[in-house]
Amino acid sequence: MIIKENSKTHIVGAGIGGMTAAINLSKFGKSVIIYEKNDSIGASRDGDLEGIENWILSKNLPESIAECGIDFNGIPKFPIFEFFVHLNGIKPVKIKSQEPFFYIVKRGTSSDSFDNYLAEICNSLNVKFLFNQNHDISTADINATGAYRAAAYIRGAQIVTDLPNQVHLLLGKEFAPRGYAYLIINDGFGTMATAFKKSARGNDPLSPCIQYFRTLGFDFKVKSTYANRGSFNLPNLWDIKNPIKIGEAGGYQDYLFGFGMRIAMYSGLSAAYKLSGKNFQSKIINRELNIKRRISFANRLLFENLSINNAQYWVARFEKSKEPLNILRAAYDWNWKKIIKSIKLTNQYAIRFS
Ligand SMILES: Cc1cc2nc3c(=O)[nH]c(=O)nc-3n(C[C@H](O)[C@H](O)[C@H](O)COP(=O)(O)OP(=O)(O)OC[C@H]3O[C@@H](n4cnc5c(N)ncnc54)[C@H](O)[C@@H]3O)c2cc1C
Known part of the structure; x- marks a missing residue:
């Protein structure tokens, strides 16, 4: 159980979302404690390589990372300008972009991991980590415990x-x-x-x-x-119970391809704004995140229902495009047709509005 020190902000979960919230809360003058169930930062991951995407949010990647209070240049990462798509045994297709599609980072406990990079920023801001703490979330200010229902x-x-x-x-x-x-x-x-x-x-x-x-x-x-x-669970918009849920714990995820890191960071920033009395800034971020995750959900439904011919058509479009990132960005634009389709298809899908 958390013994509350009232002057402090309590976050459960030292992942991407929790640490981003902590960094921003500290910058806004709060003192922060993060409770982590594992014995170190990044221990819930396996040293795998993951990509931070550059198309879902309206701001580009470096700009939005900077907005989250994080020095983009300092992150151990490498850009990806091209990748191959393999579909139905036909010759792999190369897709190339002028701007990076995403930046690859390492997750886990190593010193060159993204988790460790965020932890170092937290340490420089005097965020206190308490490890081996599997907490009662209900007494915290922020629930940042990550995936909770496997979908x-x-x-x-x-x-x-x-x-x-x-x-x-x-x-x-x-x-x-x-x-x-x-x-x-x-x-x-x-x-x-x-x-x-x-x-x-x-x-x-x-x-x-x-x-x-x-x-x-x-x-x-x-x-x-x-x-x-x-976890791929879209929460009800009226679910405003405390603590504030961020990252995957709050259903902040890209439902199409699982690119959850930047979305988790942004939801952490929004929570930091809210707990610092900056409600307007918090609302603006939440509005964008809610739109984007619902669109990504619609995209997922469309993706799962693609015929082979349709899939080949899309791969060919990406291959021929001078800037395939723009196709991805357009796929995350607000579009009523998609939203209505997603609502209609929700019942056929294994995830729920919880
Ligand atoms: C294998 C894999 C590959 C992925 N690849 C990508 C990718 O390429 N690009 C991308 O953007 N996203 C990717 N994702 C998704 C992305 O990693 C997550 O969306 C993101 O890390 C979510 O951040 P979070 O802060 O919500 O949770 P996490 O970063 O998972 O952190 C949650 C933290 O809470 C702790 N915790 C849980 N319960 C408790 C408790 N009760 N008490 C205390 N601590 C607790 C956990 O130990 C963990 O440290 C991938 C996910 C997985 C699993």
């Missing part, structure tokens, strides 16, 4: 390889039933993962992914494997 499952492998840096997206039900798989390689280290809905047979689609890349002639060694999950 998507992730199986991954860390690999070592001599292959050059590259990123691949793999689509198809044998690799990721109603989902997607990916391979990211950076400096001899790589993450191969599949994010999928639980299939009826309960199969693990990671093995076909590994096999597929081996068949293409990719030479790599699997160092370790991991399993994780994602």
